[in-house]
Amino acid sequence: MVFHALNIWDFFVLLMRVSIIAVVVVHVLLTKRDVGASIGWIGVTVLMPLTGGILYSMFGINRVHRRARRMVGQHPWRSRTMSSQWRREEEGNFAPLASMVSKLTGRPLLGGNAITALHDGDSAYPRMIEAIEGARHSVLMCSYIFRPDGIGRRFCHALVAAHRRGVQVRVMVDGVGSGYFDCGVGRILHGAGVPVGRFMHSMLPWRMPFINMRNHKKILVVDGLAGFMGGLNIGEENIAASRPAHPVSDTHFELAGPVVHQLSEAFARDWAFTRGEELTADIFFPPQVSHGQSLSRIVTAGPDMDLEKIEYTMLQAFTLARRSIRIMTPYFLPDDRFLTELALAALRGIEVDIVVPWHSNHTILDWARAANLPRFLDSGCRIWLARPPFNHSKLMVVDGHWSFVGSSNLDVRSLRLNFEINLEAYDDALAGRIDTFIATHRHVRLTHHDLDRRPLWLKMRDAAARLFLPYL
CATH class of the missing domain: 3.30.870.10 (Endonuclease Chain A)
Structure with missing residues (x-):
C-alpha cells in the first residue's frame, strides 16, 4: 500500500516537472528573441524544473512589454510633439540617420532648441532648484537615485513649496535605485501631499523588481518650457565642493525649445504606466517658441515597445x-x-x-x-x-x-x-x-x-x- 502511494506521488512529481518544462519551453520559443537567453532558460529549466520555473516566472517574463502593448495609442498628448511648425530636416551625411531615427522612434526632429551642458552637481543643482522655485504651473521630475541627504532634502523642500503654492508637481523615482525597503524622499514628499510614483516596486516575489527593468532616466521639466536631462542623479556625492568621500563627476543638460515637449511626453508615459494618471492638461504641454538653432530629438529605450x-x-x-x-x-x-x-x-x-x-x-x-x-x-x-x-x-x-x-x-x-x-x-x-x-x-x-x-x-x-x- 505504501509502495503504491509512493508510485502515485512519484508520478505526480514527474507530471509537475514535465508540465513546468513544457510551459517554459513554449513561452521561451514564442517570446524570446535572443538565442543565447532562450537556450539558457530552457537548459536551466530542464536541469532544475522547479527552480528554473520559479526563476523564469520572476525574471524571464517581460510583463512590462505586455502592459506597454496595451497602452499604445492611448496617449492624446502624443500629437502635440508632431507640430509641423518646428519640424526640421537634417542635411548632409547624417540625413539617413535623422530619417531612420524618425521612423524608429515616431518622434520628429525639431528645430529651435538651445542645449547647455552643466558639469557636476555644483553647476546643475542650483539651476534645477532655481527652476523649481520659479515654477508657476507644473513640475515633472524623475530620478533613478534620489537620496534623502542634504541636497536631496533641498530638492524636496523646493518641490513641496511648489506644491503648496498650487503648482502641479509629479515626482517619480525608481523602485530600487532610490531605496527598495525604505524610500526616504518618497516618505518626505508623500507626507507633504506631493504625488510620488515608485517605478516597478513590489514586495510580491512573482513581480520581483530586482536587477532588471529599472527606470534609469533623469528628467526635470518645469512649466513645460525648461527641461533638464542627462546622467546626473540626486545625491551629495555629485557635489565636488562638499568634498564627499567618494566623489562622482557627471554631465547634465539644460534644454529650452520645442524638444522639451518630447521630454515631457517621455515622463508622462512613465507616469501613466506607474500611477495610471494621464497628464493631458495644457500646463504640461504649453506652446513653444524658438530658443536656439539646435536640431534635436528625444530617444527613449526600454524592454517594452522601445526595445533597443x-x-x-x-x-x-x-x-x-x-x-x-x-x-x-x-x-x-x-x-x-x-x-x-x-x-x-x-x-x-x-x-x-x-x-x-x-x-x-x-x-x-x-x-x-x-x-x-x-x-x-x-x-x-x-x-x-x-x-x-x-x-x-x-x-x-x-x-x-x-x-x-x-x-x-x-x-x-x-x-x-x-x-x-x-x-x-x-x-x-x-x-x-x-x-x-x-x-x-x-x-x-x-x-x-x-x-x-x-x-x-x-x-x-x-x-x-x-x-x-x-x-x-
Missing part, C-alpha cells in the same frame, strides 16, 4: 561616421554588435576614441571590462583612462556634428534591460564643446602591453567576470 532603440541609433551613427567617433562612458561592456560596428569604423580609418574611468564604482564591471577591451584594441580603437574622480558622464560625438547624450550606459543592461532616455542633436557648436570635454579626460592611453602584463590570476579573474556580461 538607443542602441540602434548608435549603431546607425557609427556606420555613417567619416572622420571620428568619440565616446565617454562610465561602464563599457557592449555586446558583439557594438564591437563589430566600432571595429569596422576603426578599420576603415575612422578615429575611434573611447574614454572610461580609471576605476568605476562597480569593481566587477571593471574586471569584466578589462577582459573585453583587447578586442577593441585589436581593431584599432583607442582606449583612454580618465583619472579620478569617477566620471559618470554618458557622451558621444560623431564627426564633430552629431551628439548623443543622456542616461544610457554602454552595457547590455542599460541598452536592453533598463528604461533609458537620450537626446540626439545635430549641432556643430554643441558637438565641439562635448568633443573638447571628452578630449580633456583622455589622461592615459591603454595599450595591449598594459593588459598583457597583468598577472595570470588577474587575467583569469577578469575573464571569469566577463562571462556574466549579459547580466552586469
